[in-house]
Structure formats: structure tokens, C-alpha cells
């Protein structure tokens with residue numbers, strides 16, 4: 001059984017995962033309209049994964065006697081200044097998500113909720129992978145700079161880069 005404190009904290013994480021999915025969906029749509037096929041595929045997939053992160057939390061909350069609340073979401077930006085600023089936003093967002101997951105883990109330890117603590121370890125590993133991937137992408141973009149041919153190749157490459165953490169993993 002979840003304590004009200006843990007239930008509230010988990011529901012806040014539901015909001016964050018839902019927002020992540022929504023933001024990446026908006027980015028994917030922008031990239032598609034701009035003609036970046038590889039980038040948009042990558043982001044559509046990333047958006048789906050974030051939705052799975054949200055669902056996994058909702059199911060866990062419900063299984064533990066709580067109530068997973070489906071939040072109302074704000075409209076994310078429709079336009080982005082370019083590929084590099086967009087992926088910088090992805091990296092910053094993932095860093096933010098990791099820090100929120102860490103706070104959740106901390107609350108579980110303080111509340112002695114070891115079941116939820118154990119459940120959250122999946123998110124801890126997931127965030128390590130997602131942050132590492134976002135950093136790898138930013139490193140590539142820094143190398144490419146403003147080179148248009150480089151952007152073309154980057155877009156092509158992104159289709160083949162493994163999608164963010166856990167794309168084909170169990171439990172997604």
C-alpha cells in the first residue's frame with residue numbers, strides 16, 4: 001500500500017513523463033515538417049517511450065492501492081530554432097527528469113518504502129541511458145556545426161541510432 005506522500009510524488013512523475021512524451025511529439029512533428037525524416041522518426045519513437053514510462057507508473061500506482069491520475073497537459077512549443085537547440089532542449093529535459101527521479105528515490109528511502117524504491121531503479125537506469133544518448137547526439141552536432149551536408153548525414157544517421165534507452169526492453 002502506498003503512503004499518500006509517495007502516491008502524490010509518483011503522480012507528479014506521471015505528469016513529468018506525460019509532458020516529456022508531449023514535448024517530444026511536438027518536436028517530432030516540427031522535424032517532420034522541416035523535412036528531417038530521421039530526426040522525426042527518432043523523436044516520434046522517443047515520445048512513445050515516454051508514454052510507456054508514464055503508463056508503467058500509472059499501473060504501479062494502481063496496483064499498489066493508489067490512483068494514477070492522468071494529467072492535463074500544456075501545449076509545447078510548435079516551432080524550434082534548429083536541430084542543435086532542439087537537442088540541447090532534449091538533453092536539458094532528460095537531466096531534469098533524472099534529478100526528479102533521484103528526488104523520488106530519496107523520498108522512498110526516507111519513507112522506508114522499499115517496494116517503490118525497487119520499482120524506481122528501472123527509471124534510474126533508463127535515465128542514465130537516455131542522458132548518455134542525448135549527450136552523444138549533442139557531441140555529434142557540435143562536431144557538425146553549421147554544415148548543411150553534415151546535417152543531412154546526421155538526419156540519416158539518427159534513424160539508425162538506437163532509440164533512447166529501453167526501446168526494445170521488457171517492461172516498457
Ligand code: OFO
Nearest residue numbers: 020050053097130
Ligand atoms: Fe526520459 O523520461 Fe522517462 O523516464
